[in-house]
Amino acid sequence: MDRILQNFIDGLLSASNLDTFRNAMADAATALDLSCFAYLSIPDRADAAPRIISTYQPTWTKQYVQRRYERFDPVIIRALSHRTPFEWGARFRAGDTV
Numbered sequence: 001m002d003r004i005l006q007n008f009i010d011g012l013l014s015a016s017n018l019d020t021f022r023n024a025m026a027d028a029a030t031a032l033d034l035s036c037f038a039y040l041s042i043p044d045r046a047d048a049a050p051r052i053i054s055t056y057q058p059t060w061t062k063q064y065v066q067r068r069y070e071r072f073d074p075v076i077i078r079a080l081s082h083r084t085p086f087e088w089g090a091r092f093r094a095g096d097t098v
Helices: 002-014 018-031 058-066 074-081
Strands: 038-041 051-054
Touching (some): 051 058
Antiparallel strands (some): 038 051
């Protein structure tokens, strides 16, 4: 796990653009045996669209951003309302924690 984290940090520090940033995140996700990842940056202004870096299909992420799904996404709502780590997936509910 230490090596995965160090490679992730090194990759982020050396990232010079969004593609290399995405690749560093994708490499870490793969090393952790995650099938995909999404990083969502929510702007301070309500009228501005969020930015997403992800390995999900671009057609889906485009729709997600255009339809402002972050306002209803239970994972985003949970992450914004709690500072502690949590797991999410088919076997987890909104109130579950690690």
